Amino acid sequence: MTMTKAENRVPLRVVNLECTFPTRGGTVQAVSGISFEVRPGEVLALVGESGCGKSTTGKAIMQLPPPTSGSVEFEGTDLTSVTGSSLRDIRRRLQIIFQDPISALNPRRKIKDIIAEGLVIAGVPKEERQKRVEVAMRQVGLDPANGERRPREFSGGQCQRIAIARAIVVNPTMLICDEPVASLDVSIQAQILNLLEETRRTYDLSMLFISHDLAVVNSISDRVAVMYLGRIVEIGDADSVYRHAAHPYTNILLDSAPTVGDVVRPPSGLELKGEVPSPLNPPSGCRFRTRCPRATAICAEQEPVLQEVRTEHQVACHHPVVDPDLPNNERPHV
Amino acid sequence: MSESSPLLDVRGLRCVIPTPRGEVQVLSGVDVSLEKGQTLGLVGESGSGKSMFARSIMGISPPHARLEGEINFAGQDLLTLPKKAARRVWGKRIGMVFQDPMTSLNPVVRIGRQVGEAAEKHLGLSRQQARKRAIDLLELVGIPEPAKRHRSYPHEFSGGMRQRVTIAMALACEPDLLIADEATTALDVTVQRQILDLVKSIQTDRQMAMILVSHDLGVVSDRCDDVAVMYAGRIVEKSPTDRLFSDHRHRYTEALLQAIPRFDTPKHSHLAAIEGKPPNLAALSTGCPFAPRCAHEIDACTEAMPPMRSAEDELHWFACANPSRSKELLS
Numbered sequence: 308m309t310m311t312k313a314e315n316r317v318p319l320r321v322v323n324l325e326c327t328f329p330t331r332g333g334t335v336q337a338v339s340g341i342s343f344e345v346r347p348g349e350v351l352a353l354v355g356e357s358g359c360g361k362s363t364t365g366k367a368i369m370q371l372p373p374p375t376s377g378s379v380e381f382e383g384t385d386l387t388s389v390t391g392s393s394l395r396d397i398r399r400r401l402q403i404i405f406q407d408p409i410s411a412l413n414p415r416r417k418i419k420d421i422i423a424e425g426l427v428i429a430g431v432p433k434e435e436r437q438k439r440v441e442v443a444m445r446q447v448g449l450d451p452a453n454g455e456r457r458p459r460e461f462s463g464g465q466c467q468r469i470a471i472a473r474a475i476v477v478n479p480t481m482l483i484c485d486e487p488v489a490s491l492d493v494s495i496q497a498q499i500l501n502l503l504e505e506t507r508r509t510y511d512l513s514m515l516f517i518s519h520d521l522a523v524v525n526s527i528s529d530r531v532a533v534m535y536l537g538r539i540v541e542i543g544d545a546d547s548v549y550r551h552a553a554h555p556y557t558n559i560l561l562d563s564a565p566t567v568g569d570v571v572r573p574p575s576g577l578e579l580k581g582e583v584p585s586p587l588n589p590p591s592g593c594r595f596r597t598r599c600p601r602a603t604a605i606c607a608e609q610e611p612v613l614q615e616v617r618t619e620h621q622v623a624c625h626h627p628v629v630d631p632d633l634p635n636n637e638r639p640h641v
Numbered sequence: 642m643s644e645s646s647p648l649l650d651v652r653g654l655r656c657v658i659p660t661p662r663g664e665v666q667v668l669s670g671v672d673v674s675l676e677k678g679q680t681l682g683l684v685g686e687s688g689s690g691k692s693m694f695a696r697s698i699m700g701i702s703p704p705h706a707r708l709e710g711e712i713n714f715a716g717q718d719l720l721t722l723p724k725k726a727a728r729r730v731w732g733k734r735i736g737m738v739f740q741d742p743m744t745s746l747n748p749v750v751r752i753g754r755q756v757g758e759a760a761e762k763h764l765g766l767s768r769q770q771a772r773k774r775a776i777d778l779l780e781l782v783g784i785p786e787p788a789k790r791h792r793s794y795p796h797e798f799s800g801g802m803r804q805r806v807t808i809a810m811a812l813a814c815e816p817d818l819l820i821a822d823e824a825t826t827a828l829d830v831t832v833q834r835q836i837l838d839l840v841k842s843i844q845t846d847r848q849m850a851m852i853l854v855s856h857d858l859g860v861v862s863d864r865c866d867d868v869a870v871m872y873a874g875r876i877v878e879k880s881p882t883d884r885l886f887s888d889h890r891h892r893y894t895e896a897l898l899q900a901i902p903r904f905d906t907p908k909h910s911h912l913a914a915i916e917g918k919p920p921n922l923a924a925l926s927t928g929c930p931f932a933p934r935c936a937h938e939i940d941a942c943t944e945a946m947p948p949m950r951s952a953e954d955e956l957h958w959f960a961c962a963n964p965s966r967s968k969e970l971l972s
């Protein structure tokens with residue numbers, strides 16, 4: 308079978324991404340050599356708890372700031388090596404909605420100018436700009452008549468709509484959403500998730516969806532990557548990861564997620580130990596070992612690498628949780 | 642207090658706050674009762690009055706707020722009790738934990754001292770005894786090495802550990818009622834689970850009652866005996882937890898439950914969002930406050946406020962003129 312061009316061109320490929328931050332206390336290892344790709348038209352979710360490096364990953368992809376090492380390939384171009392006008396053009400096609408919508412919007416500017424920013428950078432003439440801003444505002448459910456107002460006159464949900472309008476107005480091919488609904492009330496949350504889903508379909512976008520909310524992620528994503536302390540510990544098809552979580556950490560996360568009587572898997576019975584380790588001095592071997600109920604000596608000595616546990620589903624663990632009832636369960640060596 | 646009367650019995654609680662925009666009806670007649678050892682969940686949209694209700698019970702409503710009705714706690718009405726006696730109840734028998742631990746913690750005082758102070762003041766312990774009690778409490782809430790860590794300052798702890806400290810403070814006097822207002826909302830799910838498990842075990846040991854205020858229906862469904870749903874300053878439905886989720890009647894409860902993504906929601910499906918905004922509490926119209934956003938509105942909804950009525954029995958109440966019968970629809 309020959310590959311068509313479209314299949315060949317993975318929208319986003321991240322290889323060995325590493326981000327460190329020098330601080331007074333030492334070097335923060337925020338992201339430590341992660342690799343993944345986002346496929347055409349798919350939503351890949353990045354999940355994990357506070358401080359595991361989700362936002363840092365999203366920002367490093369945008370080169371804001373560039374990663375310490377590793378490569379970010381967007382539609383075939385390595386972003387870490389391009390500059391100037393070609394970087395600007397790529398930035399147009401790759402958009403990010405930052406965590407915390409209200410503070411991410413400049414409070415002094417009118418929202419129509421905030422939404423038009425990307426068009427100005429792209430050199431779109433004023434009249435066309437105006438038209439496209441109005442279309443984008445309608446698309447996200449904002450009345451274009453409100454374009455003269457400033458962000459503080461809008462609610463959290465409306466600010467998130469403004470951020471989405473600002474991203475889609477430049478016709479991107481890929482969208483990174485960092486916790487787009489975390490700060491919103493349940494009913495508004497549903498509105499924004501619907502809007503993102505609609506936008507994704509209308510514009511045929513690929514998406515990197517960052518969230519700590521596993522139920523939200525389940526409703527929107529095709530694949531899931533679970534991060535712990537700067538590393539991806541499990542990645543794969545969302546249903547497979549949710550139903551047959553193999554990493555002890557993923558199991559504990561899923562056990563801990565509050566549910567509304569909608570349990571799709573029995574609890575694993577695994578419990579966390581100890582306290583969260585410092586990102587200044589992460590544990591040797593498996594970073595999860597200090598909290599892991601399954602840890603043994605090898606976990607401290609050898610860093611586990613991602614290995615296939617099921618089709619389209621990889622885990623980095625020396626002692627993964629495998630479900631013996633399943634036929635296509637390729638049990639890796641333990 | 643007779644054997645059968647509940648620990649907390651709130652009747653017709655109203656809270657009105659005068660503002661330049663007019664009088665804001667923050668609570669419009671709330672009835673709630675809670676037995677020893679039981680947990681009541683309070684859910685509802687932002688601004689529906691959950692915190693204001695919790696604060697009224699704790700005696701910390703805003704200075705200009707006008708409260709009417711009764712807040713009977715262990716047989717005494719806190720609204721009519723002399724201030725001094727009421728303060729004793731608030732300090733000793735009711736504890737409260739807020740969303741942001743730093744609202745309860747003093748950044749420049751060692752955490753052991755802060756936990757001990759509450760015990761010292763209300764239980765009449767000496768400094769020495771209070772210190773020992775603080776260390777015990779810190780151990781109880783799962784702070785590792787409490788004998789060392791009690792000398793730390795709040796900034797030396799993570800968010801989850803700080804929240805454990807405020808829980809230790811709230812538990813210092815062994816309260817009969819703990820009010821947790823979004824106490825675990827900002828925490829990671831694993832930390833949330835640990836803290837809620839901890840509170841549960843303390844509840845079982847001491848028969849402590851709890852009001853768990855949360856916008857997270859999942860947390861409420863996992864942790865509460867009963868749930869009350871608030872909308873625009875009223876309780877619109879209350880029932881034992883399992884029934885609220887399986888056999889709710891009020892159309893707002895129904896809409897709220899349909900709006901949340903669940904683990905069994907099909908991928909990329911359209912969620913049933915609740916459109917529109919909550920009503921202006923300074924200009925409430927007659928009738929059901931949810932009517933303008935409700936897909937099942939009929940004339941009766943706006944003619945008068947639909948009264949609270951019971952579903953099958955006295956345990957399940959709702960105030961909806963055109964209720965859903967989720968169970969019948971399913972069968």
Ligand SMILES: Nc1ncnc2c1ncn2[C@@H]1O[C@H](COP(=O)(O)OP(=O)(O)OP(=O)(O)O)[C@@H](O)[C@H]1O
Pocket residue numbers: 328329330335336337355356357358359360361362363364406519586
């Ligand atoms: N500019 C910075 N300087 C120093 N440390 C940083 C910086 N940015 C992030 N970090 C650290 O890097 C780690 C990862 O942070 P990041 O914001 O990516 O986490 P996150 O997964 O997005 O968490 P959250 O769910 O809380 O948003 C944390 O330990 C954080 O404190």
Ligand SMILES: Nc1ncnc2c1ncn2[C@@H]1O[C@H](COP(=O)(O)OP(=O)(O)OP(=O)(O)O)[C@@H](O)[C@H]1O
Pocket residue numbers: 658660665667685686687688689690691692693694703856922
């Ligand atoms: N000091 C005040 N003066 C006037 N109105 C107030 C005051 N404090 C709160 N309110 C109003 O009272 C109503 C109830 O607020 P409350 O904080 O109880 O809501 P909540 O249900 O706890 O919401 P959230 O989920 O956002 O915490 C809101 O409409 C709010 O605007």
Ligand code: SF4
Pocket residue numbers: 554555556593594595596597599600601602603606611623624625626627
């Ligand atoms: S590698 Fe070891 S420590 Fe890490 S998750 Fe697996 S069992 Fe636990």
Ligand SMILES: [Mg+2]
Pocket residue numbers: 361362363406485
């Ligand atoms: Mg983040």
Ligand SMILES: [Mg+2]
Pocket residue numbers: 691692693822823
């Ligand atoms: Mg509140």
